[in-house]
Amino acid sequence: MKDIENRLKQEAKRLLESGEAEVVLAYGRGYDEKHPMPYAAKAVSDVDNIVFDEYCTFNMTRYLTEYPLGTKIAIAVKSCDSRTLIVLMQEEKVKREDIVILGIPYRDMIDSKTGKAIDNSTACNLPNPVLYDILLGDEVTERDDGSPYDVLKELEEMELDVRWEFWSKEFSKCIRCYACRKACPMCYCDPCFIDQSQPRWADKSPSLESNLMFHLTRFYHLAGRCIDCGECSRACPVDIPLHLFHKKVSKECEEMFDQVSGMSLDDKQVMVDFKMEDSDEILL
Amino acid sequence: MLKKIGLEKLNEFVSALIEKGTLFAPVKGDAGVDFQEIKNAGDVTLDFYNTLQSPKCVFFPQTDDMVRYRLKKETTDIEEISLDFEPRIAFGIRPCDVKSFEIMDKLFTRGGIVDPYWESRRKNTTIMGYAFDAVDPADFYGAFGIHAADTTGSDVFMVKGEKNLLLKAITEKGEKLLSSVDTLEDALEEDRKYFEERLKKGAELETRTLSLEGVAGKLRDMFGSPYWEKVAAPCLNCGVCTFVCPTCHCFDIQDETLFGEGTRRKIWDSCMFTDFTLEASGHNPRTQKSQRLRQRVNHKFSYYVTNFEVTSCVGCGRCTRSCPVNIDILTVVEEAVESV
Amino acid sequence: MHNPYRPIPVEITKIVTEVDTNDIKTFRLSFVNKEDEKNFKYIPGQFAELSIFGKGESPIGIASSPTQPGYIEFTVQKAGVLTSALHDLEEGTQIGIRGPLGNSWPIDYLEGKNIVIVGGGFAFTTLRSLVNYMLYEDNRSRFGNITVVYGARTPGLLIYKNELAAWEERDDIDMYVTVDKGDETWAGREGFVPTVCKEVGPSSENAVTVICGPPIMIRFTLPVFFDLGFSKENIITSLEMKMKCGIGKCGRCNVGEKYICKDGPVFSLAELDKLTPEY
Incomplete structure (x- = not known):
């Protein structure tokens, strides 16, 4: 891991020095060792502040849309993060030629809030980045962790009313801080529908109804786009397992359209592409 | 007056408290412990270090209904929601949170204009403070002269020993409450000793700290500094920090209507949100996240100090712990002051 | 309670x-x-x-x-x-x-002084209140000369048209109503508010100006009054911010430590200079 940090610093320094990148999006020191922070290095002198350890869970692609199109950006990405890049490129939010992708081959991240390892039950957890220019270490070898959708089994086996009860309880907890939306690299709408006042789509006060309006709409907006980085759930202060809903939607998209989101720049997103052979199931 | 009750009889005691008024106490949930209105004594826990959200909800709930209305063809029926709240008991409040109530009092009674929703609940509430005996790395209440077993502001102060919960009446209100509960026993000399020891131990616990000297003025002086852009770079602009904060008081007023029936209510809002200052004309004085983060920090450490001579922060560490990107308000203030 | x-x-x-x-x-x-x-x-x-x-x-x-x-x-x-x-x-x-x-126009401070009212477009509402207050027969003698410069983009956008006409008839108020661009019905003055203020050139001697209008109008009008010798204490305006509670509790209309709903909306330019520049 220290090697990855060193390589990250090296590349950041080189890219900033040569002007290939105006900014390097990586990770920096936080208030203690267990709490690093997202970090934007803009000058060679910033590079020393860069760190990498198992707590650097942040999907840095979330910050890309804050920069004007055309900014030369180098970005550190782990597996799911690289898939976000592909989606953002498909949506023309960033251009391939503007981005230097620093791939991080590391899989055993730890959520600093819970102390638990991040695995494929809470994220996509592919071993290596899907897309990169420079890989900051040797590829991680594959291992059989099962499918990222295995975690859905319990939910899928629930009777309808039990499942409704499960989600009702979870969504009732929401305090509408919008951390999920703000942590999500795909949630870049400005303004977000939920912030509009004319019309106001849902009450501002938290209630099961208004919370559902917010979350279900968000799930729809992410159908065929979510790449299962799990940032929404990690950001949630009241531990709503949002990733489970996203995983379920992703799984259905995959089954219906035979495409995994954010795996290839050549793909067209399932919700914006129509093929004659597309499944009709989505209409039901 | 020092009383005690065996921990095995805690439920009995809590049940007795429920009889005395609306009880708010810590309850264990999925994400951690939080204050809730208690219906079942068994829900209450005293095994927690800190609650996820602050107990401000006892006086200032996230949604505070003011008026219910029914829209009719020509007229509107209005029903004001009564401010005659039942007596309340806030149980298990950390000393730094107790301090937050006093800070919020200043705002809600500012300039003689009293917010009746805060005030009537506040007047009616007996506060049962609770000593704790550990320090989280995010805490910095020491910076505000508060300690882990500080009895200031509590009506009753509680210390949990191995076998007993010790309760000391601090105010007359507290005394009245304790003497009205039969389940309590008088404390013995050894209990008294233990209680005092714990207060002493609490005062010795050290948190991170910060010198507040000149901070308000320095923050004001560096209003236009590029520092804010740098420090706000990781900020997601979600509202977690403000929602979990015991002294964040910003709210919105909304009419929420369904099929002609609705409620005018105060609802927590956050200076972190873009639409917080967005005018109907489209003008927004705080469009950048750096401006919004600066507003949060300056409001607490500068503007509030100017207006009320107290920093609007108690160092509970909640915002730091809950921040999805680990922004730490103490570090932000420290580095800001150093940068001047 | x-x-x-x-x-x-x-x-x-x-x-x-x-x-x-x-x-x-x-x-x-x-x-x-x-x-x-x-x-x-x-x-x-x-x-x-x-x-x-x-x-x-x-x-x-x-x-x-x-x-x-x-x-x-x-x-x-x-x-x-x-x-x-x-x-x-x-x-x-x-x-x-x-x-x-909120606070109000500083009536006590205005008393005994010559008053120059400058308004643009829709932002003439509380100025109208002030003019009517000063013109009220029991009050008129408490104030010196009253000069009003009021402009809108077109004649159709002038508000309080009847009242403006009535004020024009009086000899205890000097009216300068202008439009950026007139039409076939318009026989009055054409020109932007700052330009008209310059032409009118009110004396800054024992005078206060009270200005309300769109930001662009204010930006170009202020230099005119500085040139005329008005001090920042004697240029008074009213701020607008998003508000909810109106009583200094809900926290959104602050400019630095001041709450526009409670400490404002009226400020002199001298007071505004002391505020953080975020409005």
């Missing part, structure tokens, strides 16, 4: 469409309970929250003068949820009002 969030019931007794674009109307409101009218003591420059249950509230400057008893008036531009709903109402409808809120 007094509840400052409780709206007082008022009835819309008169609606005047002020402009040819139909999006600015003046609402005359009468108190349903006479007791409320007695308690609603206001000074020009203050505002109030207008309330329609189901739509919410909106802070609006009071356009009438306390010297006009029996009613209060608000001139409202259709913009957000509340103001759009208000525009759809008819005379006879009951709505709510909370106030009066």
Whole structure:
């Protein structure tokens, strides 16, 4: 891991020095060792502040849309993060030629809030980045962790009313801080529908109804786009397992359209592409 | 007056408290412990270090209904929601949170204009403070002269020993409450000793700290500094920090209507949100996240100090712990002051 | 306990469409309970929250003068949820009002001085309140010369047209009404407000100017008054911010440590200079 940090610093320094990148999006020191922070290095002198350890869970692609199109950006990405890049490129939010992708081959991240390892039950957890220019270490070898959708089994086996009860309880907890939306690299709408006042789509006060309006709409907006980085759930202060809903939607998209989101720049997103052979199931 | 009750009889005691008024106490949930209105004594826990959200909800709930209305063809029926709240008991409040109530009092009674929703609940509430005996790395209440077993502001102060919960009446209100509960026993000399020891131990616990000297003025002086852009770079602009904060008081007023029936209510809002200052004309004085983060920090450490001579922060560490990107308000203030 | 969030019931007794674009109307409101009218003591420059249950509230400057008893008036531009709903109402409808809120034009300070009123477009509402207050026969002698420069983009966008005409007839007020661009019906002055102010060139001797208008007008008008020798203490304006509670609690209308709803909306330029530049 220290090697990855060193390589990250090296590349950041080189890219900033040569002007290939105006900014390097990586990770920096936080208030203690267990709490690093997202970090934007803009000058060679910033590079020393860069760190990498198992707590650097942040999907840095979330910050890309804050920069004007055309900014030369180098970005550190782990597996799911690289898939976000592909989606953002498909949506023309960033251009391939503007981005230097620093791939991080590391899989055993730890959520600093819970102390638990991040695995494929809470994220996509592919071993290596899907897309990169420079890989900051040797590829991680594959291992059989099962499918990222295995975690859905319990939910899928629930009777309808039990499942409704499960989600009702979870969504009732929401305090509408919008951390999920703000942590999500795909949630870049400005303004977000939920912030509009004319019309106001849902009450501002938290209630099961208004919370559902917010979350279900968000799930729809992410159908065929979510790449299962799990940032929404990690950001949630009241531990709503949002990733489970996203995983379920992703799984259905995959089954219906035979495409995994954010795996290839050549793909067209399932919700914006129509093929004659597309499944009709989505209409039901 | 020092009383005690065996921990095995805690439920009995809590049940007795429920009889005395609306009880708010810590309850264990999925994400951690939080204050809730208690219906079942068994829900209450005293095994927690800190609650996820602050107990401000006892006086200032996230949604505070003011008026219910029914829209009719020509007229509107209005029903004001009564401010005659039942007596309340806030149980298990950390000393730094107790301090937050006093800070919020200043705002809600500012300039003689009293917010009746805060005030009537506040007047009616007996506060049962609770000593704790550990320090989280995010805490910095020491910076505000508060300690882990500080009895200031509590009506009753509680210390949990191995076998007993010790309760000391601090105010007359507290005394009245304790003497009205039969389940309590008088404390013995050894209990008294233990209680005092714990207060002493609490005062010795050290948190991170910060010198507040000149901070308000320095923050004001560096209003236009590029520092804010740098420090706000990781900020997601979600509202977690403000929602979990015991002294964040910003709210919105909304009419929420369904099929002609609705409620005018105060609802927590956050200076972190873009639409917080967005005018109907489209003008927004705080469009950048750096401006919004600066507003949060300056409001607490500068503007509030100017207006009320107290920093609007108690160092509970909640915002730091809950921040999805680990922004730490103490570090932000420290580095800001150093940068001047 | 007094509840400052409780709206007082008022009835819309008169609606005047002020402009040819139909999006600015003046609402005359009468108190349903006479007791409320007695308690609603206001000074020009203050505002109030207008309330329609189901739509919410909106802070609006009071356009009438306390010297006009029996009613209060608000001139409202259709913009957000509340103001759009208000525009759809008819005379006879009951709505709510909370106030009066905020500080006011500094009447005591203005007393004994020559007053130059400068207004642009829709932002003439609390200035109108002030003019009517000063012109009131019991008050007129308390103030020196009164000069008014008021402009709008087109003749159709001037508000309070009848009143402007009536003021023109008087000899105790100097009126300079202007439009950026006239039309075939317009026989009056053409020109931007800053230019007209320059032409009029009011003396800064024992004088205060009270300015309200769009930011661009204010930006170009201020240098004119600096050139005329007006000090920052003697240039007074009113700020606008998004507000909700109107009583300094909800936390959104602050500029630094000042709350526009409570410490404002009226500030002198000297006071504004001391505020953090974020409004």
